């Protein structure tokens with residue numbers, strides 16, 4: 001643990017008693033328990049956010065995430081200004097920051113939400129707790145979005161979750177602070193600050209205001225076609241709620257979203273669509289709960305029996321997948337779209353994983369960080385569990401292989417999405433867009449087709465066949481079966497308890 005060095009770093013003149021609100025993935029001012037509790041205390045408080053160099057270096061992290069965080073904080077600060085409050089931003093390891101704060105102030109209490117993060121953040125939290133204990137500061141961590149810490153099975157989880165989702169959101173009120181802000185020794189480096197400020201306009205805008213805008217426009221209009229469009233790469237961009245980055249970084253809480261959808265005047269008109277979306281809000285927490293109970297899913301198979309499954313791991317294929325140059329129009333369109341906008345719908349995410357792990361025969365561990373970096377809504381609890389479900393390494397879920405040509409024909413029949421993202425195919429005749437490699441020389445001449453688009457990097461049919469026999473065969477392994485029993489005991493709930501939100 002690094003201790004603050006008083007010789008090299010400025011210390012404020014007196015040890016003022018203070019509480020801390022430590023913001024993590026909860027970047028909002030309403031329905032916020034840590035802020036509520038801090039406001040209820042007789043001691044003033046300092047809200048902080050820590051950009052940790054080690055977290056920024058972790059392979060799941062990307063500038064777009066940090067920019068979303070930075071601009072969420074900017075939006076909060078704009079609202080806090082009338083109260084003379086400000087979220088203080090630090091650039092250092094959390095232990096260093098708390099060590100500094102504990103020396104500079106008399107820290108009474110720290111308020112935060114529990115973080116169901118990766119192992120690194122879990123270990124970081126343990127180190128911070130140890131430090132706070134040394135300074136006799138009390139850390140209150142509140143339950144987040146109905147995810148429960150410390151349970152060993154899911155027997156009562158559903159009922160408790162419905163209790164949370166149906167409960168009233170906190171209406172936070174803010175008082176004016178009399179504190180004078182102190183300069184601290186861990187400001188953001190100028191170069192990083194400049195990069196954070198230059199947030200591309202192709203990504204969803206950050207902050208509570210935009211979270212509500214997306215949700216409101218979904219309920220009042222966009223959501224009416226949710227069920228029909230959810231699998232379509234183009235139409236889903238409008239018809240899905242698009243609230244995932246806001247939930248992932250906490251601009252919005254789950255129960256705020258549930259309440260708005262359920263109480264919306266359009267609920268009765270679009271019940272099927274809205275209920276579909278409400279179900280997914282529960283999935284959000286269901287997956288995070290799994291990860292809360294086993295965060296090693298970041299780096300090992302959900303079902304340990306798959307740890308020894310062999311893969312080819314061809315570097316050329318991995319690179320083609322990452323760069324959107326596989327020669328499969330729908331795969332390349334999705335990867336390029338993700339790179340540019342940070343979002344594609346569930347079906348296309350599943351297809352990307354399926355092609356990578358099944359057709360290309362690559363270990364999910366070699367692809368998972370790439371998508372984590374591209375997803376603006378990267379949420380570890382959902383990401384690793386979903387990635388592995390699609391990779392077929394859970395042993396308990398139905399194995400689904402998505403043929404990219406079929407997905408393309410079914411969900412982008414006119415190739416509008418493909419043409420938008422694969423420049424080389426923009427002028428390609430629509431009837432050949434799903435399988436450009438199948439166009440004969442004669443057809444090329446007749447239609448005057450010229451393109452620089454690449455041939456596919458694999459033979460889809462052959463690789464699909466091999467993948468099916470490999471993945472279904474492996475499921476029969478004794479070690480996979482044995483692990484499956486453990487997983488069912490730990491992570492599944494009985495059917496009757498699952499559905500009572502609608």
Ligand SMILES: Cc1cc2nc3c(=O)[nH]c(=O)nc-3n(C[C@H](O)[C@H](O)[C@H](O)COP(=O)(O)OP(=O)(O)OC[C@H]3O[C@@H](n4cnc5c(N)ncnc54)[C@H](O)[C@@H]3O)c2cc1C
Pocket residue numbers: 240241242243244245247248277280281282283284285287344345346347349350353375377378379380382383384386387390
């Ligand atoms: C390989 C893979 C990785 C994924 N990684 C993430 C991730 O890092 N972060 C993330 O938020 N979602 C992830 N998802 C789930 C899903 O694709 C996105 O939540 C969804 O596309 C977000 O768009 P939306 O807000 O319009 O969703 P909507 O369909 O409008 O649903 C509303 C909300 O419900 C939740 N939700 C929707 N689908 C799922 C699902 N299948 N599982 C869990 N929660 C769901 C999300 O919070 C979403 O914002 C992943 C899916 C796959 C296949």
